Amino acid sequence: MTLKLFDTHAHFDLEDFDTDRDSLIERCRVGHFPQDVLDFLEKHHAPVPDARVAAAIDPGVSVERSRLAVSLARRYPWIRAAAAIHPNYTADTTEEDFRQIELLAELNQTAAIGETGLDRHWDASPIETQIHWFSRHIELAGRVHKPLIIHCREAIDDLLTVLRQKAGHPFTGTIHSFSEGPKEAEELLAMGFHLGFTGSVTYTQKKFAPLWEAAKRVPDERLLIETDSPFLVPHPLRGKLRRNEPLMTLYVARRLAELRDTTVEHIVTVTAQNARRLFAMEV
Numbered sequence: 346m347t348l349k350l351f352d353t354h355a356h357f358d359l360e361d362f363d364t365d366r367d368s369l370i371e372r373c374r375v376g377h378f379p380q381d382v383l384d385f386l387e388k389h390h391a392p393v394p395d396a397r398v399a400a401a402i403d404p405g406v407s408v409e410r411s412r413l414a415v416s417l418a419r420r421y422p423w424i425r426a427a428a429a430i431h432p433n434y435t436a437d438t439t440e441e442d443f444r445q446i447e448l449l450a451e452l453n454q455t456a457a458i459g460e461t462g463l464d465r466h467w468d469a470s471p472i473e474t475q476i477h478w479f480s481r482h483i484e485l486a487g488r489v490h491k492p493l494i495i496h497c498r499e500a501i502d503d504l505l506t507v508l509r510q511k512a513g514h515p516f517t518g519t520i521h522s523f524s525e526g527p528k529e530a531e532e533l534l535a536m537g538f539h540l541g542f543t544g545s546v547t548y549t550q551k552k553f554a555p556l557w558e559a560a561k562r563v564p565d566e567r568l569l570i571e572t573d574s575p576f577l578v579p580h581p582l583r584g585k586l587r588r589n590e591p592l593m594t595l596y597v598a599r600r601l602a603e604l605r606d607t608t609v610e611h612i613v614t615v616t617a618q619n620a621r622r623l624f625a626m627e628v
């Protein structure tokens with residue numbers, strides 16, 4: 346049985362894919378793994394997986410990138426865009442920029458508002474500015490009745506503070522590349538969020554142990570898989586692939602199956618169902 350993957354976070358619009366974007370998208374769609382992966386599998390006498398990408402979400406990080414994501418969604422009906430200004434790009438954001446995001450948010454090709462959120466790792470924008478625009482994106486998602494795609498890097502306490510103040514009704518959305526422990530997972534799940542797992546959950550260093558524990562406990566119906574392509578190449582391909590791509594969600598699904606003591610087929614099926622429901626997609 347062919348595994349039909351739903352990658353809920355793939356930045357097809359980024360420069361990393363400028364030279365071969367359309368051929369890569371077609372290749373994902375039919376399930377042709379990149380040569381680097383085929384070489385790796387052959388070297389380890391492992392069979393080529395029977396998997397393809399059935400659907401994907403391309404989240405914008407700026408007005409320009411959100412527009413590109415929308416244009417890709419126009420070309421490929423199985424890809425949907427998300428529109429937002431990423432927290433790292435909020436330092437110079439103007440009301441006019443946000444007005445453009447609001448217009449993109451209304452389109453049929455736009456399935457979600459994201460990625461928005463908070464990031465203290467790069468410190469590219471003052472945290473008060475990030476919080477301001479994060480709140481504006483949360484309100485926008487409420488107005489257009491679309492789910493949120495939330496980025497959170499080294500800012501979980503601030504993120505939870507903002508969300509607690511906004512609570513009162515359950516949220517619709519996902520915490521993308523979830524990288525916290527079981528306690529944070531529990532609170533975000535109680536707020537209504539799905540949790541999206543990336544290559545991070547496949548990494549073998551001990552510091553990821555709280556994340557593995559969280560991944561064991563998320564209920565089936567709130568679980569999503571994603572790549573964050575071109576970033577976060579999963580283990581054991583990390584360092585062997587020059588960029589990540591949506592077929593690699595298979596490796597995330599395999600790791601979740603191992604942690605949750607179930608089959609990869611089960612993980613792929615439930616995560617695709619969840620994503621279709623969350624993003625209102627029929628593909």
Ligand SMILES: [Zn+2]
Nearest residue numbers: 354404460573
């Ligand atoms: Zn991203």
